[in-house]
Amino acid sequence: MATPRNPSPRLSARLTYLLKRALLDLEEQHAEHLAPLGISGRELGVLLLLDDEDAASQQQVATRLRVDRTTMVGLLDGLEAKGLVARRADAADRRRNVLELTGDGRTVLARAIHASDEAERQLLAELDDDESAQLRTLLTRLARGRSER
Amino acid sequence: MATPRNPSPRLSARLTYLLKRALLDLEEQHAEHLAPLGISGRELGVLLLLDDEDAASQQQVATRLRVDRTTMVGLLDGLEAKGLVARRADAADRRRNVLELTGDGRTVLARAIHASDEAERQLLAELDDDESAQLRTLLTRLARGRSER
DNA sequence: GTTGATTATCAGTGACGCTGACGATCAGCT
DNA sequence: AGCTGATCGTCAGCGTCACTGATAATCAAC
Numbered sequence: 001m002a003t004p005r006n007p008s009p010r011l012s013a014r015l016t017y018l019l020k021r022a023l024l025d026l027e028e029q030h031a032e033h034l035a036p037l038g039i040s041g042r043e044l045g046v047l048l049l050l051d052d053e054d055a056a057s058q059q060q061v062a063t064r065l066r067v068d069r070t071t072m073v074g075l076l077d078g079l080e081a082k083g084l085v086a087r088r089a090d091a092a093d094r095r096r097n098v099l100e101l102t103g104d105g106r107t108v109l110a111r112a113i114h115a116s117d118e119a120e121r122q123l124l125a126e127l128d129d130d131e132s133a134q135l136r137t138l139l140t141r142l143a144r145g146r147s148e149r
Numbered sequence: 150m151a152t153p154r155n156p157s158p159r160l161s162a163r164l165t166y167l168l169k170r171a172l173l174d175l176e177e178q179h180a181e182h183l184a185p186l187g188i189s190g191r192e193l194g195v196l197l198l199l200d201d202e203d204a205a206s207q208q209q210v211a212t213r214l215r216v217d218r219t220t221m222v223g224l225l226d227g228l229e230a231k232g233l234v235a236r237r238a239d240a241a242d243r244r245r246n247v248l249e250l251t252g253d254g255r256t257v258l259a260r261a262i263h264a265s266d267e268a269e270r271q272l273l274a275e276l277d278d279d280e281s282a283q284l285r286t287l288l289t290r291l292a293r294g295r296s297e298r
Numbered sequence: 299g300t301t302g303a304t305t306a307t308c309a310g311t312g313a314c315g316c317t318g319a320c321g322a323t324c325a326g327c328t
Numbered sequence: 329a330g331c332t333g334a335t336c337g338t339c340a341g342c343g344t345c346a347c348t349g350a351t352a353a354t355c356a357a358c
Contacts, residue, residue: 052157
């Protein structure tokens with residue numbers, strides 16, 4: 001999609017517009033930098049989450065990533081086919097699939113994190129380090145505030 | 150979609166996660182506050198843009214809103230059916246449709262802006278006025294920087 | 299054990315981005 | 329004037345994703 005040039009004042013005052021714009025640009029950067037690794041931004045999200053907390057069920061991963069549980073099935077099918085994630089039956093509760101990163105998954109994740117760092121750097125090119133940190137802090141507080149109610 | 154509780158550290162350090170989260174929450178607030186007015190967040194975007202610059206073509210509006218031009222057709226069909234926007238043939242270039250807000254469109258827009266203000270207020274509940282302004286400034290600079298290349 | 303809830307899965311629907319096509323129109327060139 | 333290439337709105341078709349609703353398997357509680 002083409003990039004707009006002269007945002008109109010009323011529209012560009014809207015937070016929705018600003019957030020959507022930043023997110024779309026960032027996703028574009030991710031697509032570009034992750035392409036060589038053969039994974040998508042969504043898939044990186046799954047790998048990151050599994051790296052943080054192993055042995056999560058599909059629903060837990062889906063909820064935290066804000067991905068629909070039914071979409072998660074296909075997402076994991078892809079990751080499993082690539083050999084990055086394994087589904088294992090949970091011994092304690094056999095309804096659940098326990099998800100874990102494979103060795104390859106860990107390797108790809110390490111590289112993907114660097115790619116993601118680079119993508120973020122491009123988005124934040126206009127800001128210095130302090131400002132980037134401020135933006136991160138503000139967004140984090142937004143998220144934290146809203147999950148505690 | 151349910152709201153995640155305990156974001157994992159690696160994942161929630163990612164800007165994509167933070168931005169997506171903020172945007173989804175904000176869109177949820179908008180859907181709620183705009184419902185009584187019978188318009189969607191996308192439609193509000195169109196009204197805002199037309200209020201800023203009347204006599205825009207469909208493609209101009211689509212590009213600035215980052216909506217696909219073919220989706221714009223249906224979006225305008227809806228707004229025209231509700232009597233908020235009018236399509237008029239451009240005298241100078243008869244390929245174009247000149248778009249303008251109707252009187253009703255202006256009335257609804259005024260109310261919708263208040264609804265949107267309220268939606269933003271809910272998203273930003275955790276931040277004080279200074280911090281909200283900072284966030285807006287940082288996001289605006291991001292957008293401006295990226296359109297100038 | 300029977301009932302009710304939860305998990306992963308699948309089919310179907312709707313919204314949206316995107317491609318490719320079309321007719322209508324415009325602009326530039328000869 | 330006529331030709332050619334580009335642009336605008338529109339439409340059909342495809343792929344992705346959120347969402348609903350159904351299913352079988354399993355768990356938990358009584």
